[in-house]
Amino acid sequence: MMSAIMKAVDEHTLIITTVHDCQIVDIPPNLMSEHDVPVDIIITPTQMVTCPKRAKPTGIIWSKLDANRLQEIPILRTLYEKERKAGKDVRLKEDFVMAEPFS
Numbered sequence: 133m134m135s136a137i138m139k140a141v142d143e144h145t146l147i148i149t150t151v152h153d154c155q156i157v158d159i160p161p162n163l164m165s166e167h168d169v170p171v172d173i174i175i176t177p178t179q180m181v182t183c184p185k186r187a188k189p190t191g192i193i194w195s196k197l198d199a200n201r202l203q204e205i206p207i208l209r210t211l212y213e214k215e216r217k218a219g220k221d222v223r224l225k226e227d228f229v230m231a232e233p234f235s
Contacts, residue, residue, distance in 0.1 A: 137191050137211050147188070148173045156181060167193050191215075194222045 135141040147169060153176045164170065170186035192211060202209050202224070216222045 136189065137215065143188055143190070146173060147171045148175065150175045152176060153178055161186065167196060195225055198225045 149171050151174060156174060156176065164186065167189055169188055171183055172185075174181040174183060192208070192215075194212070194215070197208070202212055212222055
């Protein structure tokens with residue numbers, strides 16, 4: 133999560149969202165990925181729902197990104213360099229190489 137690297141948020145920061153009552157669903161933990169940010173509180177027109185605590189991402193998961201993404205998003209390049217210089221593991225996802233088609 134970019135905000136965590138920039139020290140704008142941490143694990144104690146409340147994540148609050150607004151939705152319509154019919155949009156509330158309980159997502160099983162096995163459907164959450166390591167990059168998903170769980171909400172703490174949901175506000176609807178008729179209620180406030182406190183969600184179960186779930187772990188929040190602590191930074192960018194560099195292994196999910198490829199070099200093209202860094203080229204497309206300048207702030208990612210900046211954060212990548214900052215993390216690399218700090219000695220963090222910033223290995224990127226290997227680019228998928230298409231095999232030669234059968235002739």
